[in-house]
Amino acid sequence: MTLDPKIPSGPLSDKWDRHRFDSKLVSPANRRKHTVIIVGTGLAGASAAASLGELGYNVLSFCIHDSPRRAHSIAAQGGINAAKNYQNDGDSIYRLFYDTIKGGDYRSREANVYRLAQTSVNIIDQCVAQGVPFAREYGGQLDNRSFGGAQVSRTFYARGQTGQQLLLGAYQSMMRQVAKGSVTMFAQREMLDVVLIDGKARGIICRNLVTGQLERYVADAVCLATGGYGTAYYLSTNAINSNVTAAWRAHKRGAYFANPCFTQIHPTCIPVSGDDQSKLTLMSESLRNDGRVWVPKNAGDKRPASEIPEAERDYYLERKYPSFGNLVPRDVASRNSKAVCDEGRGVGDSGLAVFLDFQNAIDRLGHATVAGRYGNLFDMYKKITDEDPYTVPMRIYPAIHYTMGGLWVDYNLMSTVPGLHVLGEANFSDHGANRLGASALMQGLADGYFVIPYTLAHYIASTPVEKATTDHAAFAESEDNVQSRIDRLLSVKGSKTPRALHRELGHLLWDEVGMSRTEAGLKRALARIPELREEFWQNVSVPGDANNLNKNLEYAGRVADYLEFGELLALDALHRTESCGGHFREESQTPDGEAKRDDDHFAYAAAWEFQGVGKTHELHKEQFVFENVKPTQRSYK
């Protein structure tokens, strides 16, 4: 199968307008007759459900939580980018597009990224109209800050809770549609299979997490907005319930998985404290605006920060990258943290941390201003570590945070399964090999509010589907599949917990498919993962039954999927022998240790086709064509 990205013709800035005009419409009177399933209620899923509901489609919305408002978008702290140029500092749609393409290390599609930058301005308008309480200037206008190394101030924020406020805005809009009857909400449901009829996505099988019953839902099209796969690494900043299952089950039904090795490791997380730790907590990137990153100059220097004189400190980001300093992109900051820790200069008990010091900012701006900017983050840090960042530098270390890879989609956000659309972090499309700060919220909302209402209408209007009900044989086959997997999980009755096995997989992925990857290490991972999978199916312990709320059963099913997915993650990382963005292959670096891309051989999206568990995936390539920007080696010196 050749991958057709369906990029519209014409100049970059006209593509989306032209495409919208060329897209077919569904008349208002007919929309009610079309049912759309949306799985996931984060920014992408909730905004899509609200918008499609407003248009009059019959929307069925599913979430894994007890309420759609709990989706993990809620945890995003820093902000959302938009090319508003309110600050008159040289921003434009083209600059946001350029920064995003460059930040992604030239591994994304020009047309998609340009559309993202175009719609960014509408997102802010929409959210303000909803009543999202963004930060304001004293004159009443919206406040902006520079974020994640951008040289313009284009980030809109609501204290350190931007994700929460944007999600509540989308959630409230969706609740309005629930009240009107155009959206039906199914909470506490986990999607466990996509149902295909005539090769088109026509429904889902999900498990009611409260009653344990398997349920069938039929529709004209299915949208997945189920987030990323960072939790495959066990410890990550993702929420406990974030998982790869929906995307992976769709993959097993024919949706290609693209660039899974593009994972983002966030440089400013609270370091790991012990083996019992269940998750890592992010400290917003905005802290790097005023915090200075340093380690002792000498390896093994274990004195407290206050006893290390200025002359014996190495502000290594400021030293190596004089123009960007502490604000270098996430991948660069993370790799440098690892490098200084590998040299034995890491701080704290574990030696796996660097200092993020606010003394300078407190001296310059005063305690009150620093507290105003970062107070809630400092409080959170203190609760977790019992240390006061106003007096002692924070200790930070990188952690898995976001995944750029995901299900392959074309310009219409449709996967390789007709009718199956993928939105937000779950797709691979806009961030290339590395996502810039404050761009995840932007993409989730762009997909849901402003892209899918057009592209889904076109699909529905141009694709005749046969009438089907949940009695169709495809539903029965799918449900049997799901049921037998659940039965199998319950019948092992071994002695190892899903968590213990997940932790082991996570350690392996972090060591071999983490911040820095080698051929030998990836081959070790590829040899070990099937053994772990075997051990899981021989020895996992899942007590209880499937007929009620059984959190451990849900979790076991997800771990089983990580144990299949992890293999693809390592395989993709092994095949991509270049370094780019978040994917750093030690074999491919410049003399001064920066990532070295190989555009001659790897300027493509690697879209993998499932062939069976334990069988090698088949690789399909979508070559990236750069007509407007010229790929250059990124430099933040």
Next chain:
Amino acid sequence: MNVHLKVWRQAGPAAPGGLVDYTATGVSADMSFLEMLDSVNETLIARGEDPIAFASDCREGICGTFGVMVDGRPHGPDPCTTVCQLHMRRYNDGDTIVIEPWQARAFPLIKDLVVDRTAFDTIIQAGGYTSVNTGGAQDANAILIPKTVADEAMDSAQCIGCGACVAGCKNASAALFTSAKITHLSLLPQGQMEAPTRVVAMIEAMDTSGFGGCSNEGECEAVCPKGISLKNIATMNREYRKALFANR
């Protein structure tokens, strides 16, 4: 350290429930309360026993998923702290901790520590939004909002919908939750248009969902992990009276 737990176990809404004793062993000071519960469950699962059911998600105090009574207080001993951000350094070796689910008629129990908080969604559905469709919004800076007003709206908007206010109230009233959303939207120009209908509809939804009345005693504010102020309830009551007169 070791801590003794008395945990509410109840197989389902109709099943009998009761406190069951467990001992969490080898608890480190850096562990979070949830990680301590995880470790108890790990032991139970490895032995093939049914683990304690509880729901948690972000574990950063923002999603509002996990909420339990700890020694009779929603979210435990620390002010303005969700129980997922409570760390075991707060406890000493040999302490006994009683853990129970939220108890309110509007939050029926599902299993062990998990309750159904759908009633909160029902309240939002009644009017906790501005009626704007996607597309067609004016430029964001065309609506000027003084910083002080935006900040105040944000103070109310940061409610995480955990339900502690209901669990902490002797009447199981949802007044703090409901009033926080009403206040957030009524402060902003975008939410003014629908303010009278919103407040009436949301209060009606609150009452019909089985929550109790508010008797203004402030337990909700005292246990709110986000510090949502009792002033929100005063605002709601004022908006309600305004709406009643406006509707005449």
